[in-house]
Amino acid sequence: MPIFNQSIRRKIVGIALGLIVLMLVTSILSMVMSSKVGVLLDELTNRYIPAYGHLARANIRSLERALALRRLVMTKMQSPSDEEAYTARLHEFEEVDRKIEEEAEGARSLINAIIDDPRTPSDNATLARIETRIETAVTELRRDLNEDHAKLLKQVDARQMDDARATLEHLDVLRDQFNLKIDAIRADMLKQVFFSTSQVIGHQRQAIIISGIVTLLAAIVGFAFALLVSSGITRPVRLLLAGAREVEAGRFDKSITVSTQDEIGELAAAFNRMIEQLRHNERIRETFGRYIDPKVVQGLIDRPEVTIDGQRRVMTIMFCDMSGFTAMSEGMTPRGLVKVMNHYFTVMSGPIRNNRGVIDKYIGDAIMSYWGPPFVEADEQAVLACLSAIDMADQVPMLQKQLPDLLGIRAMPVPCDLRIGIATGEVLTGSIGSELMMSFTVMGDAVNLASRLEAVNKVYGTRILISPATAEAIGSLLELREIDRLAVVGQSAPQPIFEVMGRAGALTAAQDSLRQHYAAGLTAYRARRFDDARTAFNAALESAPGDGPSQAMLDRIAQFGTSPPDAGWDGAWRMDHK
Structure with a gap:
């Protein structure tokens, strides 16, 4: 042969x-x-x-x-x-x-x-x-x-x-x-x-010359032999390469035709079958990509066993809500409300996607998203979530200017703002639902805590509150301020909560002064030195007039003036409603 x-x-x-x-x-x-x-x-x-x-x-x-x-x-x-x-x-x-x-x-x-x-x-x-x-x-x-x-x-x-x-x-x-x-x-x-x-x-010179000549002859003979043998392989391989480049560019409409009697022919047939499967997968992505995050769609296609069985992972969850949505929606037509909400979701979803987050769902005017393996590395999930929150908060002034123009009115009925809660912890990830309909989502205490922290922003007048596990994962990469020790609804043990003030090194002198005075006031407050705490919180308000947490703590101290805490008070605040 x-x-x-x-x-x-x-x-x-x-x-x-x-x-x-x-x-x-x-x-x-x-x-x-x-x-x-x-x-x-x-x-x-x-x-x-x-x-x-x-x-x-x-x-x-x-x-x-x-x-x-x-x-x-x-x-x-x-x-x-x-x-x-x-x-x-x-x-x-x-x-x-x-x-x-x-x-x-x-x-x-x-x-x-x-x-x-x-x-x-x-x-x-x-x-x-x-x-x-x-x-x-x-x-x-x-x-x-x-x-x-x-x-x-x-x-x-x-x-x-x-x-x-x-x-x-x-x-x-x-x-x-x-x-x-x-x-x-x-x-x-x-x-x-x-x-x-x-x-x-x-x-020695003779040995070098002879070795060089023999090596050169061996190289020439080997190259000539390889060139002759490979000449029958390169042409079909080029066709396969051209087809692979078409697939790499996202074009799945071309099949290749290779007629050989060796493994190249089998590879060509397998390549054509692969293109057909890619066409099918692309249709799935295009269909579901508008309803489910593309990262989740890819995971459902690539590793269906993980989505079915579920896994326990440490992940970071974010809940974002628009403040004043109820009052704003009452004065709008359904069409105008849909227009506002679509624009709002588009603007706020951008920072999440840009920081590699997965948008789980839209709930009314709220956005639920998460970060964690396998979509991002475990040691960067908390930072990415908080960076997304900062970027979302930075979009608020622009959004406040765009919404009246979008609706064709002079001013919004009520000002819009954000409330964001972020928590890190172990959750269950997988497909949750019934036999008729399922959703790939996350469930667990961290999800509930993030939702509660989003609501707690109303109490303290803040925008971004995070859990202690999230704060620990961030370390010194962002500027944080401890707000209080709090037991949200559903928790018996209080834990500290933190406000994300900005990126590392981005605080102004006034913000840095605010944090120092607030920390001093919080220390005095927990030690029952309410007069010293009042002085420190007032100093914090002088550094940043209108600071919500400082005003909230002053109101609480005033409340303690008429109804002091009991002897076993541990300096924590317990929420009795969502």
Whole structure:
């Protein structure tokens, strides 16, 4: 069967095997040549250079020997004679004398090892001559020196100083002759070191060139083979890519036609089936996207099991209500009311969507929305909810100007404003309802608390109140003010509630002063120091005239003047109505 009619799997495996074989050939060749370079380098490092070092040290030893001999003679010539010192000098002289032969023998051993190693292309004839010359030089030196040493010692013992001096001069001549011979040998040995170095460099360069050529050939062969095999794949893949780009752009009206006998044909059929399913899903999204938040629609399509079974998650819930809606709706026609409410919901829904919130439902003039996994990360849900509330509050002045123009009147019957409550806690998420109709929503204490906090704004004259769990999750990312410790309807234990004043670092000097005076008043209030609390709350009103919480606390303190709290009062306020 021709290779181009094989499956893609076999084509790819064939290409991979061919490249692996070429890679193995290249690797083996590189290892063989690198091994040869390693042998040459090892010989240069461990034989040639150390042998040259032995010869160089032999010269030094000869000078040390001459120095030791003079010290020996000087010790012998001292008066009175110190035999112990003389013996020590004699021992030192013999030790240095012996080292000359040891260095020469070390050099000869290394040279012979080079000659005996058949793996390296050394100049064995020249090396053999060098080894012979070393042996001859040492032998002649030893033969000439032994006689003169004995003569010198006798002359020193007999105090024949002139004769001893002549003998020392003759020994110096012999030493110089020996050093000249060793220098000549060293020069020849250095040539061999350079020869070995050139061999290493040459083989290394040869290994690099050959490896490069083989690698290049392997790359060319592999590329040519891959190009031939892939030529039958690229065209249908391009068609698939073009179809995928159409889908990415949101166009699901085109199918692709690919006629091949391999997996590409199967992929084309599967791609066409996928496009059909995407068309179906898009119709669902378009239909339900106007009635349910698109994020929820996507979740219902992607993970239906989660929406059916339900899950417990920590989420942040927001309730937003329009103040004065009842009074405003009484003076409007149904058409005008619908027009106002649609515009109101459009303006207030924008910040929620922009901060990745999910709008759960519209309840009369109220908006219920939530933040949390899987739509946003758990550690950012509270901040996003509060940022949405701030953005919604920022829309109020513009909305107050737009509504009269929208209705064609000079002014609204009653001013409109917002009340927002936000709470964070564990809720049940899932599809709730009957067998006939269901709604994907959230249920739990956090939902009830958010609804209660929205209503509590009426008591304190605030816009945005949040629960302590929400405040804790926000930390220092926003500017908050503790308003009171409150037990809303349905709760037995009071908990602190907070007002969102603005983004971090955005407070004016007056707002910062308001927060400080209010905090001082709240502390005095809870400690039953109502006079101090009244002073602090009045100071807060001076910083921000019309501050609702400060006025509410002053009214409460005035009420305590006629009906003081009981002895077990804990500084908290309990709501007895919604």
